[in-house]
Amino acid sequence: MTSNTESLDVRVVGGGVIGLTSAVALAEDGHRVRVLSRDPADGTTSAVAGGLCWPYRIRPYERAVEWSVRSFQVLAALAERPEETGARMVTGTMTATTDGGGDDGLAAWYDAVPGLRRATAEELPEGCASGWRARTPLVDMPAHLRYLEQRLTAAGGAVERREVTSLEEAGAAADLVVNCSGLGARDLVPDPEVHPVQGQLVVVENPGIEEWYVSAGAGATDTTYLLPQPYGLVLGGTAREHAWSREPDPAVAEAIVARCAQRFPELARARVLAHKVGLRPARPAVRLAVERLSGGVPCLHNYGHGGGGVTVAWGCADEVLRMVRAVQEDRGPVRR
Template sequence: MKSVKVVVVGAGVVGFSTAVCIVEAFPSCSVTLLAEKFSPDTTSDVAAGILIPAESPDIPLVRQRRWFKDSFDHLLAIAQSQDSPEAGVMLSSGCQIFRKTPDNLKPFWSEFVIGFRLMTDRELKRFPDHTFGQAFTTIKCECLNYLPWLQKRFQKAGGQVRQRKVNSLQELSDSYDIIVNCSGLGSKDLVGDTQVYPVRGQVLKMEAPWLQHFIRDGNGGAYIYPGMHSVTVGGTRQQGDWRLQVDEEDKKGILARCGRLEPSLSKAKILREYVGLRPGRRNPRVERELVQLQGRRVPVVHNYGHGSWGVTLAWGTALDAARLVGQCLQEMPLQAKL
């Protein structure tokens, strides 16, 4: 009896999360992950990895809430387990501050993080340019640890990993029954999605062990996230910018903005600088379609376009994508499964 062959394209946090969810939900399937680049060379490896979502304009809120809750619960269980140090997943407490009071004082995700509350005037005195703030405990997931940990979990469940650049879905249609596209920014070329665009992010990793709490400006232009091995300081969010080299002016701007929030950063040592291109899109695309490839209709499940919120939503959208794969399996003619 021949098992159904599923291929997942992409080895970032969305790709590996999706591959794990599929191989664990459908152990009778043969699941292969293909990618040109793996950790530490993916966009996910540059991510600060803090779980704070933004609202997608066209996706029902009930679905967005489920994506975030599923992701948070999954990572919380890891953070509270013995796998925490190896997986790079930890609890992180801090604040998000705003120059002007936002329209929504309690965002949709506030009930899923831990201990969400509004900041007091006394706490806000520290940030004279800001008039409103939220304090809470969330999760920080460091992909330099987490991606190898997920890969190990995927392979332990029987998944196969191969390094290969995929230029078109046609290349895969002869070898696989279901294609799962988690190619992020690569979907612009791979499936011709003109809605996908790069959002350039530059960050610094700094040595500042005295910093224990994160600080995030509500507009995302300045953030300080202490982690297990260093403090991630950023950032930029430059739409349509394809540059991968470090920009000195951006670096100065990041240090100036973050230095106003945390003056002690002037004493911190810069360990490394990173640039990554996030897969920007008006909404993440998590859906399935039948695509005509080499004369036959092949089910394709898409899971990409998470922008700055890949780590935040990866597990939730991966569970959704695995459910869509399950629907594809149910609709397959019997001879395809034999």
């Protein structure tokens, strides 16, 4: 899509899925975009993510569902080219909504997912009273991040590997800054409400499991999920608030495999390929807002997506695009 407004020099801080998706949207709208990221894409939290498109540990619910529906549409289209984009459509079972029960604020999500239905008793594990069956995008995140970088480059954008010490520094030679720094926003903004939710997972050789499976209760520290990816079967997981360690815990890994093996006994003998830990950038609510930095440059904040980054990335990128146009028209709200 081509913008009818003036092209801007934009600096996007953060090279994870939120930053790259925002950058692609802006570059394809005609802006001159440079992503500033300390880490390569495969070194970001996004690269560790399981990649299932489903709202998880993200608020506010109503807006998160709108963003998720938009991302579902985009990822479903990208799934027509899985080898290029890393996105595939995969059927699976959600045995419990991620935030508990039928009144979880996700009703609009259930209505929007094509073909989603209640699981039958035969499709649910023993002891589980309810769940959902759906065919949703499942994203190979390292491959998808590479695709986004290539798409950005094709649109005239670029990625620069360097650490950003302040948003003012990022905006020194730019017309506008988009802050997609994730957990880094805690210090960079600074925003003390940003905190990690540690997630540990185990990648094993896939014994032939073709569907995804998730069981995650409201606010649960330990969850159970299986996500078949091209590089192996991803087993999870954990969701530990304010835990900062990125080192895999052998005892936690053993417990993850044991939980998954209760559902699929063959996993008890599966060869382990990798252990991974990621820190979800959580916040009481996603921050999508505009403020002016001390030098007067507008800064669009887009962070705090918790465990829902890939699920909401394209919806949030649309919001960023609208906010940029509003700033250009000098009618965007400035909030601090």
